[in-house]
Amino acid sequence: MKKYLTISEMANYAGISRRTLIYYDQIDLFKPQKVGENGYRYYGIDQYFELDVILLLKNLDVPLEEIATFLKNRNITAVLAGFKRQKEKVDEEISKLKRIRNSLDSYITRYTTLKNFDLESITYAYRKAESFVISDLIEKFDDIDSLEVYGRFYNSVDSSDLFSGYPIGFLVDGAAFYEENFHAAPYRALVKIPSERLHLYKQQRIVTRPAGYYVSGFIKDEIHQINIFNNRFRSYLKENNLVLNGDIWELLWQDEAASQNPEDQIFEVLIPVKNKLAKEKED
CATH class of the missing domain: 3.20.80.10 (Regulatory factor, effector binding domain)
Structure with missing residues (x-):
């Protein structure tokens, strides 16, 4: 039974680039289970699960530095608190974008008036x-x-x-x-x-x-x-x-x-x- 995946195989599974996995390794977010004498990165089969968590959080727009902290504190209380914090940030961003959109509508109306x-x-x-x-x-x-x-x-x-x-x-x-x-x-x-x-x-x-x-x-x-x-x-x-x-x-x-x-x-x-x-x- 195959024990390790190459970086290309892990990237293909996750639907991300090799470059992304190399970057995650460099910032100590997601490191390969071992590095061969030839410098090649190899990932364990069970690392799928940790990468899934990273991709989930990234999809929720959680910053990479917060993802690193999240991975070290995986329990119901920490997860719930983290998701609530992220929701508050998203709500703030939505409010900001709504204000910008309203301003753009006003400017468009204003300059349309000017044209006529x-x-x-x-x-x-x-x-x-x-x-x-x-x-x-x-x-x-x-x-x-x-x-x-x-x-x-x-x-x-x-x-x-x-x-x-x-x-x-x-x-x-x-x-x-x-x-x-x-x-x-x-x-x-x-x-x-x-x-x-x-x-x-x-x-x-x-x-x-x-x-x-x-x-x-x-x-x-x-x-x-x-x-x-x-x-x-x-x-x-x-x-x-x-x-x-x-x-x-x-x-x-x-x-x-x-x-x-x-x-x-x-x-x-x-x-x-x-x-x-x-x-x-x-x-």
Whole structure:
């Protein structure tokens, strides 16, 4: 009866390569029962069972160093504890991959919107309420103090929220709408936060964009385009008997990820509005 298997026979049985068995030998995970004078590795028939355990654990994505520890502590208690630990790791990885997939879905939706945006269109529509975490007041975009505000703010936001795929936002006091260029007014940066994650942030840092009707449109971050946009927006409100009813919200749909030129940035401006007569009655 044959007592030993060659490395090729053992590899063929296990469905793995000779190179893998050599590596397992080198790291002392699975060693041959004997090595011949010619340097050939020979494995005992009963080593099948130990290799089966290694392949089982490897299939469960257990790291090789943990497999080595596992092989030295084979009993029900250790096996159960080890499998539970591995399940926890897998659950964490699943949660991570789900977050990544959701972010990718958001980015795909975002850039699909960008492919079809229209600088000439102004929309009047109902928007659901959304919550954001908000920065300190930013006076000038290119000022050193402003960059420090940005730095503190973005460092305070969890990466899964900061890189969720939803456009970064900005909030401008509604009074600035009637200034010559409300885009140059002091503002605050915003990052959208899902309702189930709001508890992670301080309440005073949370701001909600109210549900209601908004006039919105896309604008390119270029002075000529901004001036045209401002005039068109004001004309639209006047022609449709609408008045401003809150602060100005902006979303940065196209950023540095999609363009190297800062002037190619594309914002969506959302202005909460009410019918002029209804607003006058309220006042």
